[in-house]
Structure formats: structure tokens, C-alpha cells
Amino acid sequence: MIVTGAGGQLGQALLEAYPGARGLTRADWDVSFPPPPGLAADLVLHAAAWTDVDGAEDDPQGAAAVNVGGVQHAAELGAPLVVWSSDYVFDGQKRTPYVESDGPSPLGAYGRTKLHGEAAAGERAWVVRSSWLFGWTSKNFLLTMLRLGAERDEVAVVSDQRGSPTYVGHLAEATKAVTELPYGIYHVAAAGDCTWADFAEAIFEEAGLDCRVRRIAAAEYGARAPRPAYSVLRSERGAPELPHWRDGLRECLQRLATL
């Protein structure tokens, strides 16, 4: 079994959930190129991806080389494949959770590459759409808020985007149940939903940080890439249900405390 993107936050969690797996970092295999000769596996957990949402607007072809080409190259290994996709394949117009049969309509370059990557996975693949990932490594909203919350009295956080922050430990464990299901697309995200501002407040509360959240609109924040205003994911296809995002937050903070 192979885990690509082994240096990333989901890759790290997958290596813990699958102790026998072989982790491959970008140094082992740059997935925008075909697989190294002789690489074989009975299952490929493909967590390598271009995840810089704003950066994808500046270099959409670079993002596609990883998120579309990389998935195609992983599929070329010929083994059953798990790939992860994103809530950002949706445009966020709905106000009830997105299910697998809802039509995708990405707002930005990152979402477009993830959608094309889904198609590149081929027929022997589980495509797991998840959202707002956080874990104990790599770059994520939780780690950024913990840093800012320790440095400042107040942070400005977007309050008009709603999703389900998902703990990579829960997502990695749930992968085992996904691979018991038929191949196809599955929505697997934390239970509950919130805005980024709600999530920041919960982080400060749970971590005991004395920092205020100033609620701002996405337009005021001014990120380069447009993001969906609402991207809560739920499954109508029997995908595993994850614990509530707040439980994921507590587990991740406990984990961070041990590092």
C-alpha cells in the first residue's frame, strides 16, 4: 500500500491509520511526472495535491499538473485508488448540504483542477470529497489561528462562508470504511457546520487563548480566489459519518499538546 503526499497533513494521518503503508513524499515521486519504474501497490492512497487555493489562480496549469496529471499518474499504477477532492468543486449557491448527486460548478482554478482530477481517477477509484481540513502538521487554519491567537488581541476572520472543518485523523480512519463501498464519489466531512469566524472562536476557547474574533466579509478579506459561501457536504450514498468538527478540534489540540 502506498500513501502519496506523505509529508502533508492528510498523508501523515493516513500513515498512522495504515501503519503498514509506504509513504512517498514529493522527493520520492513528483506526481506531476509518471510513476517511477518498478513502483507497485495493491492500494494507492493518493493524498499528494496542490492545495494552495489562491496560488492556483496565479498558476492554474501548475495546479492542474499536480491535481489532474498527478491523479492520472497515480491511476496508471493500475491498483485500486483513493483520491481526495474538495467542497470547492461546488459554487456555494445552496443553503442545504451538498450531496453526491449535486452538480459541481467550481468558482476558482483550484476547484476546477480538483473536479478534473476526479475524472482522471478512472473507474477503479474512490473519490472522497472533504472540506476545510485541519491536522497537527503542514499549513492549516487551526495552526494559523493558534499562532495569531498567541500573538494578537484580535484577528479578523471571514464570517460569510460556511462549511465543516474536518479533522484529518477522523478522515484517515474513515477511509477504511470507504474502501468497503463500491467505487465512486463520496462526501466525507465532519458533522456540524460553522463559519471560519465561528471556528476561530472555538479554537481560541478550546485552546484557552485570549483573542477576539472580528467578523468580516470575504470581500473585505480579499482573497485572490473566490470561495463558496456555503459548502457543507453530506452523503446520500452511505459514506461513513464523521464526529462533529468540535470533537475533531479537541482531539487535534490534545494531539498538538503531546508534540
Ligand SMILES: NC(=O)c1ccc[n+]([C@@H]2O[C@H](COP(=O)([O-])OP(=O)(O)OC[C@H]3O[C@@H](n4cnc5c(N)ncnc54)[C@H](OP(=O)(O)O)[C@@H]3O)[C@@H](O)[C@H]2O)c1
Ligand atoms: N486542506 C484542505 O482544506 C482540503 C479540503 C478539501 C480537500 N482537500 C484535499 O485533501 C487532500 C490532502 O490535502 P492536505 O490538506 O493534506 O494537503 P497538504 O497538507 O498541503 O499536503 C499535500 C501534500 O502534497 C504534496 N505535493 C504537492 N505537490 C506535489 C507533487 N507535485 N508531487 C508530490 N507531492 C506533492 C505536498 O508536498 P510539499 O509540502 O512538498 O508541497 C504535501 O506534502 C488533497 O487532495 C486536497 O486537495 C484538502
